[in-house]
Amino acid sequence: MENDELVQNMLLELRRGVLSIAVLSRLSKEEYGYSLLKALSDQGMKIEESTLYPLLRRLESQGLLQSEWRIVDDARPRRYYVISAQGKAVLEELKREWSAMTGTMQKMLS
């Protein structure tokens, strides 16, 4: 019981950084919130609505994403997000770090 809670908390912390990278990597072409959520979950990255939307907004306020309300086809207006030039640069760096880190962790844990 107690361990469960600990694990949940640690996973939450672990996922927090990872999700940013995942979101940035999925936004080279623009998506609205729900389509992004599905795209991520199709790739196996389950994420809750209440986590994703605030995250998008935070990344936008940091200048890594751009967004605008738009009507595509005949649908309702939706907010579309796409990665910014700064976001691309940051993502490149994060990717490098990520592979270095996963390599290290792989060695450590095997």
Place this chain on the structure above:
Amino acid sequence: MSLIDRYIAEVGRHLPGKDRADIEAEIRSTLEDVLEEKSGQTGRPVDEANIANVLQEFGDPALLAQQYSPSKRYLIGPRWFDAYVEFLKRILYTAVPVFMIVGLFMALAVTSENIIVVVARVVAETFKMGAIVCFWVTLAFVLVERSDARPNESQNPVTKAWKVSQLPELPKKRQISVGEAVAGATLAVGSIALVALSPIIARVQTDNRSVPFVNPDLWQVWLPIFFAIASLTLIHELFKFKLGNWTPALTITNVILGLVSITYVTALVTTQQVINPEYVAALADGVVTAELHNAVLWTVDLNAAIIISIYVWSIGNSIRMARRFDKQSA
């Protein structure tokens, strides 16, 4: 749709004002996307039960809103919290005992009420004073927190330039805390003021004239001596504050001052009438005389006993600390 409206209104209630409308619109559009998808899967129009399910998945509106403003909102943030607690402690440790003792003296001097009633009232007043102090200190720190523009969580600690040379020197270990010295000095000033002002503040009005609480005969010799001792004590406390340690000179002064004070208090209460006999008589006018008279005398003796035991403790403590200081510096 009213369930959705209620949900969004509840989220909005917890959101910061400037982004509220935008975030609300986004949540609404997302909820509609999800519902559309659900009804597309089942081939049936959206009903209340679908909406309830989806909202349940979105979770507690307050938590959702909190995700949007991740920086914690503090009354007093981590940068100021330690200073706040330290300051509050120090001021309460100094003010509460001084207020209590001075209040007790003054209350006993001017009323003819039962001593227990007086003590209870002084304790109640002290609590009131403590609450007021806490309120103003807290308010001051809240204002400081608000006016401090630095972010609460340092956003990029890695890039912050910091050099080892910035480390502050270790503070010299103080045996005498600042609070202790401040309390002592406050007590000395307070007792000088109290005795000096007693002819004005501690009086009782009888039919045709007003009578001071302190025996006027004492003003010729005894009270001047008191002022001398109290002034020396004040100077001694200031040195305690400055030096911070029981150095040999400070310890010797402390022992001498303590012995002089004990001798003085003992001589005063055994040989002199501290309280003006006329005052007691005037107070007792129409009240049970003997009982009141005894109560007043008993109060004087009790105070003398407390003062003497404090001095005995102080002498012992300073000698003990001086030994320790000696070892430390050796």
